[in-house]
Amino acid sequence: MKILSCLLWTPLLGALVLGFMPRRLHRHARGVAAGFSGLSLAWTLVLAIRFDTASPDIQFGETLPWNPSMGSFYALGVDGFSLPMALLSAFLCLVALISGSAKPRGYYMAFLSLEFGMLGVFLARDWALFYVFWELTLIPLFFLIDQWGGKRRHSASLNFVLYTMGGSVFMLIGLLMVYTSSAAHSTLMDSMQSAARELPRASQILIFLGLLIGFGVKMPVFPLHGWLPLAHVEAPSPISILLSGALLKMGAYGLIRACGLLPEAAVLMQPWLAAIGLVGIVYGALLAWRQTDLKAMIAYSSVSHMGFVLLGLAALNPVGLTGAVMQMTAHGLVAGALFLLIGLLYERTHTREIGDYGALGQTAPRFAVFITLGLLASMGLPGSASFVAELHAMLGGFQRFGPWMLAASFGVLIGGAYALRSVSALVAGPARPATAGLADLRPAEFAGAFCLAAAIVYLGLAPAAMLELSRVSIGHFLAALPPEPL
Numbered sequence: 344m345k346i347l348s349c350l351l352w353t354p355l356l357g358a359l360v361l362g363f364m365p366r367r368l369h370r371h372a373r374g375v376a377a378g379f380s381g382l383s384l385a386w387t388l389v390l391a392i393r394f395d396t397a398s399p400d401i402q403f404g405e406t407l408p409w410n411p412s413m414g415s416f417y418a419l420g421v422d423g424f425s426l427p428m429a430l431l432s433a434f435l436c437l438v439a440l441i442s443g444s445a446k447p448r449g450y451y452m453a454f455l456s457l458e459f460g461m462l463g464v465f466l467a468r469d470w471a472l473f474y475v476f477w478e479l480t481l482i483p484l485f486f487l488i489d490q491w492g493g494k495r496r497h498s499a500s501l502n503f504v505l506y507t508m509g510g511s512v513f514m515l516i517g518l519l520m521v522y523t524s525s526a527a528h529s530t531l532m533d534s535m536q537s538a539a540r541e542l543p544r545a546s547q548i549l550i551f552l553g554l555l556i557g558f559g560v561k562m563p564v565f566p567l568h569g570w571l572p573l574a575h576v577e578a579p580s581p582i583s584i585l586l587s588g589a590l591l592k593m594g595a596y597g598l599i600r601a602c603g604l605l606p607e608a609a610v611l612m613q614p615w616l617a618a619i620g621l622v623g624i625v626y627g628a629l630l631a632w633r634q635t636d637l638k639a640m641i642a643y644s645s646v647s648h649m650g651f652v653l654l655g656l657a658a659l660n661p662v663g664l665t666g667a668v669m670q671m672t673a674h675g676l677v678a679g680a681l682f683l684l685i686g687l688l689y690e691r692t693h694t695r696e697i698g699d700y701g702a703l704g705q706t707a708p709r710f711a712v713f714i715t716l717g718l719l720a721s722m723g724l725p726g727s728a729s730f731v732a733e734l735h736a737m738l739g740g741f742q743r744f745g746p747w748m749l750a751a752s753f754g755v756l757i758g759g760a761y762a763l764r765s766v767s768a769l770v771a772g773p774a775r776p777a778t779a780g781l782a783d784l785r786p787a788e789f790a791g792a793f794c795l796a797a798a799i800v801y802l803g804l805a806p807a808a809m810l811e812l813s814r815v816s817i818g819h820f821l822a823a824l825p826p827e828p829l
Contacts, residue, residue: 346393347403347419350386350429351462353379354436358455361448369448376451377440380458384433387426394426396811399819401468406531409472414529418468423816427668427809428465428596431675432458432589434798439581442683442791444690446579450491453483457585464593470518471530474511477597480590481507484582492577499577506560506570514557514597517550521604532600539604544611551608554601555616562594564653565623568646575642576695580686583638587645588679592671595652599667599820602656606824609659616657617744623650624754632761637685637695640761641678644721647754648674648729654751655736659824661817663739666732668813673720673728673802680717680795684710687788691781697765702774707783711770713792720799722762723755728802 357379361372394402401420409417421429436458440451460483463476481504489500522530524546525538539547560567575583602609609616627647634640648670655667688710689695703711720727723734733755740748784792802809 345405346386346390347405347421347466350383350390351419351459351466353383353386354455354458354462358452361452364448372448372451373440373445376455377437379455380437380440383458384437387430387433390421390426391430394812397815399815404468413471414527415471416469416531417472418531419466420468421466423813424596424599424668425465427672427812428592429462431592431672432461432465435584435588435675435679438679438791438794439584442788443581446491450487453487456483457487461589461593465596468532469530470532470535474515474518477593478511487582488574488578491579495573496577499573503570503574510557510560510567513553517553520546520550536604544607547605547608548611551601551605551612555598558594558597558601560594562591562598562649563646564619565626565646571646572639572642576636576638580682583682583686584679587682588675591645591649592675595649595671599656603820603823610825613657613659616653617747620650620653620657621747621750623647623653624751628754628757632757635697637697641681641685644758645674645678647758651733651736654740658739658743659821660739660742661821662735662742664817664821665810665813666735666739669806669810670732670736672809673732676795676799677717677720677729680713680792680799681721683791683795684714684717692778697768699775700769700778702778704770706778706781709784709789713796715766715770716796718762718766722759726800726803728799728806730803731806
């Protein structure tokens, strides 16, 4: 049984089922979408159970000719980098579906198409196939924001697409440079990796810069983050969960693959990657501190937290890279939980201004508990997944960059300041008119918030299983790097 194909095509099959669903059954569209998304999550859990953590090789591989004249293949596979991202994406998609409010059938068709594209990015082992899935995510996401977003949804969706397509041009040029230099003329990742490592150093750096721009826009890294705050604020809350929780990780995952494709260039660019990561940590935290809109605050905090991913990757050592991979998962869960809860509050109060809230501990205790946990986890509270991730990233950075890591420490302090300020204002502040008679979490909403909170706490208290998924792949990745900067 081709388990990866079953996983990949399940969401698209669900979208097709919804497309041909009789009109009298449209009211069941949400349940059908949740069923197919749940099946996708079940496939990823089977993968995780059967995954051999002691092997650095690509597992569950599938390869079929796709475009023989170009040397492209329908090639799928997972390793210690891609499997955690597939798990995260499938999990967040199901949570976003079960905890969101009812929407028209077209919304769920676009949602499942988006899940199909995201899974394709993480499962692809051919750069041409990877690029197709990368661009495919733009189409459903554009309509999800443009049709069901907030007041500025049209400009937010267009801004997102233009930014991402602009970055993709640089990524495509870089990949084409590698492809044309290859004697095999194959777009398989292994084949292009062999060709890329034979290129002159100057060419490798140019190609790496192109990939950095392409993946950096989606990640996003400073200063390529301009699309992020508007898209997060205007997107429907379930889509904000996926934007921050899974789609940003596509950029980070792509950058890891770019470093594996061009290890010499990655080592040469190491100081610059670290500098960009450190600036992003502090810059994102400062902007998050200044926000009064809760969604905008979480959006800018994502720039800061993804800076830790870039910093851990830039360290190019086992501890730092472990922190980068763990932070991708931890941030996905924490940001997903916060966007879910803030979105549910907005549906009830029609305001996102932090000054309009207060005394949630009295009026909506379940909201208060989960928001407090999410905000404390975002600042790296011990016992949360974020603490494990940021600790590894910081330790890896200190091993490689020494005193420069004081800047990251400053960013952590600012993050703690705005998180505690938000807890104080939302949960323990004075009662406000907007929260008078506020309905607490309903059963489906509680289930979604509980699943995310449980995952955050579990990975914080018992991270060994998640760390073990990537340990051997990280060692294999680092073994291909030059021993010292050249």
